[in-house]
Amino acid sequence: MKKLLVTLGIVLSYILLVGFFFTNKMMFIKKKTEKEILDQETFDGHYNHEEYEALEKKNVIIPSPHGYDIKGSLIAPYDNGRYMIFCHGVTVSRFNSIKYMNLFLKRGWNVLIYDHRRHGESGGKTTSFGHYEKFDLQAVVNWVRAEYGNDIKLGIHGESMGAVTTLLYAGMIEDGADFYIADCPFDDFEKQLVYRLKVEFRLPGSLVMPIAKTFLKLRDRYSINDVSPIAVVDRIEHPVLFIHSEKDDYIPYESSRLLYEKKMGAKKIFIAEKGTHAMSYTENREEYQKIINEFLEEIGI
Structure with a gap:
């Protein structure tokens, strides 16, 4: 049970970190x-x-x-x-x-x-x-x-x-x-973001985009697909x-x-x-x- 809770905690932390970090970079990009x-x-x-x-x-x-x-x-x-x-x-x-x-x-x-x-x-x-x-x-x-x-x-x-x-x-x-x-x-846009993830963070889009898309929809009320x-x-x-x-x-x-x-x-x-x-x-x-x-x-x- 303890291992399950630790695992769930890690997964949740990852989702929150990825979701807020990458949507912040999009929504509030440095000008x-x-x-x-x-x-x-x-x-x-x-x-x-x-x-x-x-x-x-x-x-x-x-x-x-x-x-x-x-x-x-x-x-x-x-x-x-x-x-x-x-x-x-x-x-x-x-x-x-x-x-x-x-x-x-x-x-x-x-x-x-x-x-x-x-x-x-x-x-x-x-x-x-x-x-x-x-x-x-x-x-x-x-x-x-x-x-x-x-x-x-x-x-x-x-x-x-x-x-x-x-x-x-x-x-x-x-x-x-x-x-x-x-x-x-x-x-x-999604294709461009996947490309920049690879170039700037060396991350595959599959680890980030499903989370980022969901957070963006909740936070800024539009879909990346649009x-x-x-x-x-x-x-x-x-x-x-x-x-x-x-x-x-x-x-x-x-x-x-x-x-x-x-x-x-x-x-x-x-x-x-x-x-x-x-x-x-x-x-x-x-x-x-x-x-x-x-x-x-x-x-x-």
Whole structure:
């Protein structure tokens, strides 16, 4: 009896340790400070403080359907009905989207950059890697259309978690933008977590995922299985440009290959030769801009 109790105690301790440790790492992933983000973007040549401050910006506050405020910045110098929304990756903020924002400002697009839940100035207690974030993106899209009309041309660009958010949103029934650019998304959250468990902790997914999935469902009220762009990408009616770096060692570029292959209709893919995760533009600037130009021309925008 004593051995049984000891064994049960060990098993219970393992379940609690694994459940709380790994769901904490997901829900409360450590974020970079604003200074860290801006220092990196400045070092990479993407951010110029004087130029950014000189832009005429409108502070935007959009209510999330989950009860907090989504905060962002709108730069709209053009009266041409063209708008881009940018979704940043995990741990950073809207400032990480400035490099992509500048690409489209130069091409005559009005732009909106915003902070995901629990990032930057936006509210929200947890990070869900695209699940709750897709509903926030829906609120942002609805706000832009309510402000500027349903006849505008609207595109969405997402990087990493922002790309996953973009695809999950696009896979919803409304598919509310005219085109999407997904830079380095994973194709399935559980698959990505199993991969990171092996790389970072040298643990097989079978020892962790059943426990982590149950704890996440109880703690953050969503299923890991719901965060799966590959499950919805064939529902996306509008064109998608997939971008990934061949040397990405955080989210393997095969994820974008799989998503591209399953996407129906208009699509394009660019696998950059240089750059690690989320560095396709930084390390391949001319090629990145060229592929965007080609994509927009091919889809008639």
